[in-house]
Amino acid sequence: MPQLRAATWVCVWAEAPPVLPLPELIEDTLVCFKGGILPLKPQKPVPEARRTILGLKTNMLYDAVTALNFAVEVPINEHFSFQYEHHCPWWLTDNNRYCLQFLSFGGEFRWWFAPKTSPQTESRKQRDALVGHFLGLYGWGGKADIQAGRDFGCYQFEFMSAGLTYGYSLPVSRHLNIEFSLSAGYARVPYRHYNPTPDWEILIRDKNDAGTLHYFGPTKAEISLVIPIRVKTREGRR
Numbered sequence: 001m002p003q004l005r006a007a008t009w010v011c012v013w014a015e016a017p018p019v020l021p022l023p024e025l026i027e028d029t030l031v032c033f034k035g036g037i038l039p040l041k042p043q044k045p046v047p048e049a050r051r052t053i054l055g056l057k058t059n060m061l062y063d064a065v066t067a068l069n070f071a072v073e074v075p076i077n078e079h080f081s082f083q084y085e086h087h088c089p090w091w092l093t094d095n096n097r098y099c100l101q102f103l104s105f106g107g108e109f110r111w112w113f114a115p116k117t118s119p120q121t122e123s124r125k126q127r128d129a130l131v132g133h134f135l136g137l138y139g140w141g142g143k144a145d146i147q148a149g150r151d152f153g154c155y156q157f158e159f160m161s162a163g164l165t166y167g168y169s170l171p172v173s174r175h176l177n178i179e180f181s182l183s184a185g186y187a188r189v190p191y192r193h194y195n196p197t198p199d200w201e202i203l204i205r206d207k208n209d210a211g212t213l214h215y216f217g218p219t220k221a222e223i224s225l226v227i228p229i230r231v232k233t234r235e236g237r238r
Helices: none
Strands: 011-014 030-033 036-039 050-059 069-075 080-087 090-092 098-112 132-148 152-173 176-196 203-232
Touching: 080 132, 098 152, 132 176, 132 203, 152 203
Parallel strands: 011 030
Antiparallel strands: 030 036, 050 069, 050 203, 069 080, 080 098, 090 098, 098 132, 132 152, 152 176, 176 203
């Protein structure tokens, strides 16, 4: 005992050696009984707890048509998050016959349905953030130039859109989720049609085909790969 000095220790007196360790006692507790002292078996260590601080995303539907895009989503608390998305394909073929130039910015506030915290385990808690069903309110805007030869596209336009989103994010592994979402709302699209010259060097604006389109309906569809970024929590808390 003199070697313990200022250490804290617990001693439990019992008539006979306990069969099972007492879960409410700390590790290295000594159980004293008639005939000797029995150390309790150490409890199993609690799995390391982690908390999702953001999700990195790319929409595979846009990727399939070479439209470079990315999004970052940050959970605010258990039920709310904010997402920023950016689309920036900007390519033109050497002969000027094909063009996909699209630059847009958007943000979305999301409300997530009841988190999946049953059963209460540390590994399950890691997936609470940015997983499950959600509703969102988005705002989106940008400009574009689309051309494929002379028969398709040949339009330049700007757009502004706002509306609602419904979606579901599914964990497929510890480090990867897949998110499905569909948005609908209002879009205002000022547009201008043009005709390329025979050598494709100059674009001539068609004054008879220009105006502003007002649209209500589906505006976005996404099937996104999501990489959740997690950090260790303090003292096992979320």
